[in-house]
Amino acid sequence: MTTRLLFWLCLAGLGVGGGAWLADAPRATALAWLITTALASVPALWWVVDGLRQRRLGTDAIAVLALLGTAAVQEYLAGAIVAVMLTGGRLLEQRAEGRARRDLSALLSRVPKVAHRLEHGKIVTVDASEIRPGDLLLVRSGEVVPVDGRIEDSQQYAPRDRRTDDDGAAWPSAGSRVGAGQHGDARSRSSNAVAALLDESAVTGEPLPVEHGAGDSVPSGVVNAGEPFPMRATTDAETSTYAGIVRLAREAHAHSAPLVRMADRYAALFLPLTLLLAGAAWLVANDPVRAVAVLVVATPCPLILAAPIAFTSGLSRSARRGVIIKGGGALERLARARVLLFDKTGTVTAGRPRLNRVVTGREPGTEEEVLRLAASLDQVSAHVLATPIVRAAERAGLRLALPTSVTETPGQGMRGNVDGRAVAVGKATWVSSGTPPAWVDEVRRRAVATGSLTVFVGVDGHVAGVLLLDDPLRPEAPRTFRLLRRAGITRTVMITGDRQVVADAIADVVGADEVHAEQSPDDKVAVVRRESDRAATVMVGDGINDAPALASAGVGVALGARGATASSEAADIVITVDRLERLAETLAIARRSRTIATQSVLAGMGMSLAAMLVAAAGMLPPTAGALLQEGIDVAVILNALRALGPGLGGGAPRLRGDVAELVRRLDHEHQHLWPGIRRLPRIATAVAGTSAPLPPELLDEIEDFARTLTAHEHDDERLLYPEVAKALGGADPTGTMSRAHAEITSLLRRIRDLTTHLRSDAADIASRQELSQVLLELHAILKLHFVQEEEAFHSLAEET
Structure with a gap:
């Protein structure tokens, strides 16, 4: 009954x-x-x-x-x-x-049920449990690798007299583009030609797909992000890496x-x-x-x-905020939590590559042209890094041309003609016919220090620039961690599979008390259990590799908007919108x-x-x-x-309707202004670094940027800040930010005066030195001010 x-x-x-x-x-x-x-x-x-x-x-x-x-x-x-x-x-x-x-149904449902095995020159679909070490398999595009294995040469094992298997899936030829190759040097895992491009984020936490060559080992559970490739099985389904993760999650549930x-x-x-x-x-x-x-x-x-x-x-209120909590017990445990453990990739970072900077060895102004040429060529690329490059060019308002004579070499890059110029995108040795210039070494050093990917751009046989891509911090992450501290979290611990230098940089920004980098799934479980022995814990993650740790913690929270289904199933709480700050809201609701x-x-x-x-x-x-x-x-x-109800505090302040739309519009303007902000130091160097007359186009660029920035700051101050002040309450919640606007306005006025003067007296060294200094001051204040706005105000806009 x-x-x-x-x-x-x-x-x-x-x-x-x-x-x-x-x-x-x-x-x-x-x-x-x-x-x-x-x-x-x-x-x-x-x-x-x-x-x-x-x-x-x-x-x-x-x-x-x-x-x-x-x-x-x-x-x-x-x-x-x-x-x-x-x-x-x-x-x-x-x-x-x-x-x-629910139980670990998502982890189990994601386990591949079938595999494609090469038998006598044909590809036969078999049950994954039938795979044995030594079997030759085909991993199709978008499929999860069923067992651990070793990548084989596609030419050696191509079926004779066939271009498709029994189901019509194409087998890659030796000359085909296998995942488009990894453009950058930093992430290449093999010196061989690229045979596979794999999305390993679910297992390792790496935010960017990784290229592999023939002979490389591949763990089960990763996703083929490129074209089909042959693989020699080295384990069966029961002893594979992914099966181990499932067992870890089950064991963690048993210890709860x-x-x-x-x-x-x-x-x-x-x-x-x-x-x-x-x-x-x-x-x-x-x-x-x-x-x-x-x-x-x-x-x-x-x-x-x-x-x-x-x-x-509390469950109902959380659900209205896009947070699904699996029972009142989870909410009660969350209310008692004192220690926050969190993954890095996709949790406090965006989990998607973004073009951060364009570096050239030439005069300022060439960065846009280098980006335009690279993006024009990448328009026809299916490579995972092509999308952020093209998106960055479109945001900068660059006119992209349709490339011709495009060719691609796996593991090296691609070449083509853009507006009559020979353009190459890929590795440094690929884009240049000679020895790369000396400044390339400095770019490589900087990329290693910051954890960035390097994509080299060659024009007419010479290295013209380097595109640096990274996995950016979520704008709302620092504010979220401050709110969590205010809500009762006394200790924060980062657990990530990424490198120590990258993890430390992110931890410094969000204020983590401890960092555990280069952690495997079982390492993460061990850290969670140690912390759980000391105090009530909550673990936040988004990948399959986080599922065992989520299940081990007192409360597991999965970012399910883009995260793996397995982590959502292993977690007690699933945040269904791509907003980290909902974690702080949910903790406040639980309390x-x-x-x-x-x-x-x-x-x-x-x-x-x-x-x-x-x-x-x-x-x-x-x-x-x-x-x-x-x-x-x-x-x-x-x-x-x-x-x-929201309580006396009303919960986190929110901007809605037309005001939220205004915030999103101004945030979009931020994205267009950032490239110009990043160019200011190089422009300042060019202004002060030569005694030759300043090119009129350089002064034009400075004045154009100043006019655009002035209009944006005016809209911020007159339209956005009054509404933000209403939402935040208090005597003058935007006063500090308004003071920054006044300083920016003062610098812009001085820049206009100096550029006007230099048009009539280009040889005035003192004015050029002053203009250079003012540009550097503007760069410093804008970099801080924009980050503060994006963190403090833009995150208040409700999603539509």
Whole structure:
């Protein structure tokens, strides 16, 4: 019998008894209410027995005593009311846990069911469990690698006289573009020609696809991001890397401690007090009815109802913010968390490559042309790095041309003609016919230090520039971590598979207390367990490699907007929107829900205790006590429902409607202004570094940037800041940022004066030196100011 059905039967029994009482049928009335009491007593007894088996004597024991006591002293109406109250509370509690976490179905469903094996020159689809070490497999585009293996030469194993397998999937030829090759030097894992391009983010946490050559080992669970490639199996499905991750997640789930309900913790104190008071009332008055009356008003509906309703309200509020929490237990554990563990890639960083800078060895102004030529060629590329390069050129408003005579060599790069010029994009040795210039070494050193990818651009046989790509920090990440600290997180620990130097740089920005870099999935689990032994923990991640750690922590939180399904299934909480700051909101909701639940429980227990004393004195019969207890329940429920609201603080301030659209427009302008900001130091060097007359086009560029920036800052100050101030509240919440606007405006005015003067007197060395200095000052303040705006204000805009 389900709890829902039991509740409705008890409610119907109470109603039938009431109808019989109105019809003046006392026997039918008593029978209906007695049956109702019996209906609730049987499962209640089972709940008590089940709790004792788990070494827990909770709230249900008082309810069982009240039910049996009302039947024994023939207070049938009181028994029926208690029955409805008990089953209703149990139903609410189950509904609060209605989104309880599922098992590892996502991890298991992602395990490849089939594989494609080469047999006698043909490709045959077989069950993945049939794969044995030594089998030759074809991994198609977009497929998950089924077992660990070693990449083979595609030419050697191409099926004879065939270009497709039985299902029509193309086998790559030796000259085909296998994943387009990795343009940059920094991430290349093999000196051989590239045979495969793999998205390893789910297993290793690496944000960018990695190229592999023939002979390289490949773990199961990674995704083929390029064209099909042949692979020699080195394990079977049971002993593969991915199967190991599944086992780790299962083991982590097995180590998770069961939730002790808040109600049961309070019942440990309330139950003995109730029994003592009921026994004393019986002994003193020699009247068992008094004892039953005490038990009836002691029936712990504040305990049964308050916590589930408060946490269910918290679940509902979180869901409206795009956060799915798998049960009230997860919300309660989150409220107690003190240590935050988090992955880097895709969690505090965007998890997607972004063009960060264009470096050239020539005069300023050539960066845009280098980017335009590279993006024009990359328009026809399917390489994963082509998209951010083309996107950056489009944001800069560059006119892209259609390339001709395009050729591509896997593992090296591509060449073609753009506007009559020979353009090459790829490795340094590929784009240049001679020895790369000396400045390239400095660029490489800088790329290694910052964890950036290098994509070299050659024009007419010479290295013209280098495109640096990185995985940027989420703009809202520092603010989110400050909010988490304010909400009660006392320690933050980064756990990542990325390199130490890259992890340290990100950790410094978000303020992590400790960093564990170059961690495998089992390493992450070990760190989580060590931290969990010290305090309540919450782990945040987004990849399959994070799934075991998510399951090991007190609370696992998955960023599910772009993360792996496996991490979402292993986690207790899934943030379905691509906003890290929802983690801080959810923690605040959890804390508030737990506070309201505690308040409701304590208030309800206090009122029940007062009623128990009155009943023990013989002034409150069982039926009246049951009705009074219902009144206490209503008060408790109304208080618990406050968790649905944002509270006095109103939660995180939000900008909506037209104002949010304005924020997004100004944020879009930021993206267009950033390239110009990054060019300012080089322009400053060019202005001061030569005695030759300044080119008019250089002054034009400076003035154009100044005009665009002036218009943007004006819109910020006049349109955006007043609305942000309303949302934030306080006396002058945007005052500091407005002061920065005033300083920027002053610098821009000085720049306009200097450029105007230099047009008439280009030989004025002092003015050129001053202009150079002002440009450097503007660069420094803009870099800080833009980051502050994006972190503090732009994250307030609601998604459409």
